[in-house]
Amino acid sequence: MPRESPRGMYDLINSLTMPANTFRRRLKAAYRTFRELKMIAKGVVSRDHPVQVHIIPMRKCNLSCAYCNEYDDFSQPVPLEEMYRRIDKLGALGTTLITISGGETLLHPQLDDIIRRIRQNGAIAGLITNGYLLTPQRIQQLNDAGLDHLQISIDNVMPDEVSKKSLKVLDKKLQWLREHADFHVNINSVIGAGVVNQWDAVTIGKRAVELGFTSTVGIIHDGTGQLKPLDDEAHKVFREMKQLGKHSYARFNSFQDNIAWGRANDWRCRAGARYLYICEFGLVHYCSQQRGYPGIPLAEYSTADIRREYFSKKACAPNCTISCVHQTSIVDFWRDPQTHPSHQVFRPGTQPQLVKIESRREEEAMAD
DSSP states (O other): OOOOOHHHHHHHHHHHHSOHHHHHHHHHHHHHHHHHHHHHHHHHHOSSSOSEEEEEEEOBOSOOOTTOOSOBSSOOOOOHHHHHHHHHHHHHTTOOEEEEEESOGGGOTTHHHHHHHHHHTTOEEEEEEOSTTOOHHHHHHHHHHTOOEEEEEOOBSSOOSSOOOBHHHHHHHHHHHHHHOOSEEEEEEEESTTOSOTTHHHHHHHHHHHTTOEEEEEEOBOTTSBBOOOOHHHHHHHHHHHHHTTTSGGGGGTTHHHHHTTOOOOOOOOBTTTEEEEOTTSEEESSTTSTTSEEEEGGGOOHHHHHHHHHOOBTTGGGBOOHHHHHHHGGGTTSOOSOOTTOOOBOOOSSOSSOOHHHHHHHHHHHO
16 A cells, blocks of 8 residues: 555544534535536536526615615515525526525525525525624524525724624624634625725725635625726725735636726626526516616526527626626626627616615605
């Protein structure tokens, strides 16, 4: 028999002596990576299925961040059986990654059942939350449900009038995640117009890395997802954050280099095909900032719709800042220009098509 190399023996001893929870996490991380590689391979082989879907089971949120247009303070959760139907439909379409978004996702009373249904359909399960409702017990419940990825957006070090999602409030939650979470955790911060202290993003990013999480940064966009170029101070922060994220999946955010300088990106947006946004009413939209297009019920969505939208050119694409759509479209960057003669160019409206909170309140007041 060949002799064990000193390094191989060292690794073996480490694996035998490491804490049980560390060994379990490494096994789960390896399996998660295997499933992600399968997702990429499937996306390269076939273009007729969604790669990533954001689905909304809860529009209501316990916070009211000034820059956000994706929440209200009155909506009821989508019933569990309806969520099952939507997830099963996405499974039938061949979807490989389903991320639960909101609103505040942890407000949904059957969230864990939704996660389990995603996993039962063979998809990777992601979750976006503001983190306020996390406790050690809640984190363990997410482990048990089979969650793969969790993202928390932290906007500042200290809460201000723009956002209460601060490191001061959430740091204890991050410590609990480090101690209890078996799933991957990413901490996203923001820079750009409306941010009081741009350097808060670096503080947040460094804390995330210190705790063993990945760190990404988003550039604040306007109400239709279009870019707002960074000022000189924000540029310095952006460069610092790029260094923090160089070893994580933030490396797929290279499109942000142009956004930071206010330059257009030349890319093929596959929204409506490879990326879908499913609102609480079960309609398919291009993204969170272009709600209303195509506006087809998910129950009726077909491979024919996916093929049509795959080739549909979007006029909003050059100045788009929506990271999830950019990242998903990378799978097909090398093939199929969006110049098919039977498809018109999509030209977005000036505002998201979801009715604003104020408008709904006015209608309710008139009805009363």
